[in-house]
Amino acid sequence: MADSQADPIVQVRGLRNSFGDQVIHDGLDLDVRRGEILGVVGGSGTGKSVLMRSIIGLQTPDAGDITVFGEPTIGREETEAVEIRKRWGVLFQGGALFSTLTVAENVEVPLREFYRDLDPTLLSEIASYKVVMTGLAAEAGPKYPAELSGGMKKRAGLARALALDPELLFLDEPTAGLDPIGAAAFDGLTKSLQKTLGLTVFLITHDLDTLYAICDRIAVLADKKVIAVGTIDELLALDHPWIQEYFKGPRGRAAENARDALQGENDTGAASREEQNPTELTTRQRAGDPAAQMPEHAARTS
Numbered sequence: 390m391a392d393s394q395a396d397p398i399v400q401v402r403g404l405r406n407s408f409g410d411q412v413i414h415d416g417l418d419l420d421v422r423r424g425e426i427l428g429v430v431g432g433s434g435t436g437k438s439v440l441m442r443s444i445i446g447l448q449t450p451d452a453g454d455i456t457v458f459g460e461p462t463i464g465r466e467e468t469e470a471v472e473i474r475k476r477w478g479v480l481f482q483g484g485a486l487f488s489t490l491t492v493a494e495n496v497e498v499p500l501r502e503f504y505r506d507l508d509p510t511l512l513s514e515i516a517s518y519k520v521v522m523t524g525l526a527a528e529a530g531p532k533y534p535a536e537l538s539g540g541m542k543k544r545a546g547l548a549r550a551l552a553l554d555p556e557l558l559f560l561d562e563p564t565a566g567l568d569p570i571g572a573a574a575f576d577g578l579t580k581s582l583q584k585t586l587g588l589t590v591f592l593i594t595h596d597l598d599t600l601y602a603i604c605d606r607i608a609v610l611a612d613k614k615v616i617a618v619g620t621i622d623e624l625l626a627l628d629h630p631w632i633q634e635y636f637k638g639p640r641g642r643a644a645e646n647a648r649d650a651l652q653g654e655n656d657t658g659a660a661s662r663e664e665q666n667p668t669e670l671t672t673r674q675r676a677g678d679p680a681a682q683m684p685e686h687a688a689r690t691s
């Protein structure tokens with residue numbers, strides 16, 4: 390959960406982005422609070438990825454101000470920008486692994502980039518640690534991306550994003566393309582990283598289960614802006630048609646029901662149920678998710 394409402398780790402003000410005549414953002418404001426998982430949703434093409442790219446400096450906006458860790462990020466000298474970039478990790482859509490490098494070598498890329506004199510043994514030890522930290526077997530380290538399943542590729546991408554011990558993690562549709570069990574396991578991993586490492590997470594997703602299961606707040610992009618930010622209950626109190634349709638459509642209701650069902654289970658005491666039937670496993674336990682014990686995980690609905 391967010392430590393403080395008054396402690397934004399990312400602040401975006403008056404952002405404008407366009408490509409030719411196509412205006413993507415106009416007057417967009419957003420705060421990401423320290424310690425929260427902020428879900429970012431919106432219809433296709435509303436500019437979620439462009440927003441992320443603007444924050445991490447891959448897209449130069451037409452106008453607006455962006456600060457990360459209290460530092461302005463637009464127009465900085467490269468040496469200053471590097472110091473800021475070191476403090477975040479990014480998992481791009483699809484993982485964006487280098488196909489000619491092994492998983493471990495992929496994880497080593499940012500370490501080599503930012504710490505050129507790192508001892509090779511230490512480099513390899515850090516890479517192995519990050520691989521295992523994402524729930525991959527150590528044996529995945531020497532494998533090439535083509536030898537991995539979709540879920541393993543996402544974890545490998547996450548291991549690379551975590552290479553520099555970031556304070557802030559950007560995830561662009563991390564569960565897209567994963568089967569429901571794999572997606573739930575990835576959600577669990579994200580939540581456990583937030584809790585154990587104190588990470589702040591900016592998470593672009595279309596996945597309603599992810600929103601219900603792990604997001605502290607949700608930002609909704611529409612009409613070239615962030616039209617609302619809040620918890621799901623706060624968003625549901627608004628009468629914006631897209632928000633109502635998104636959360637109250639059949640998939641939204643299914644995700645809500647799954648969350649409520651799981652909360653009900655937790656309220657009645659999972660421990661006593663286990664005593665009655667010690668062989669009963671949750672979906673995520675069956676998926677082998679190390680973070681499967683956490684009550685925040687709702688059952689996936691699709």
Ligand SMILES: Nc1ncnc2c1ncn2[C@@H]1O[C@H](COP(=O)(O)OP(=O)(O)OP(=O)(O)O)[C@@H](O)[C@H]1O
Pocket residue numbers: 408413431432433434435436437438439440
């Ligand atoms: N480099 C670019 N050049 C031209 N247009 C671009 C560029 N990058 C993005 N766009 C356009 O900006 C708009 C927003 O793209 P973006 O990828 O941010 O959408 P999104 O909300 O992430 O969509 P989705 O949910 O489908 O991934 C789209 O119309 C896209 O075609």
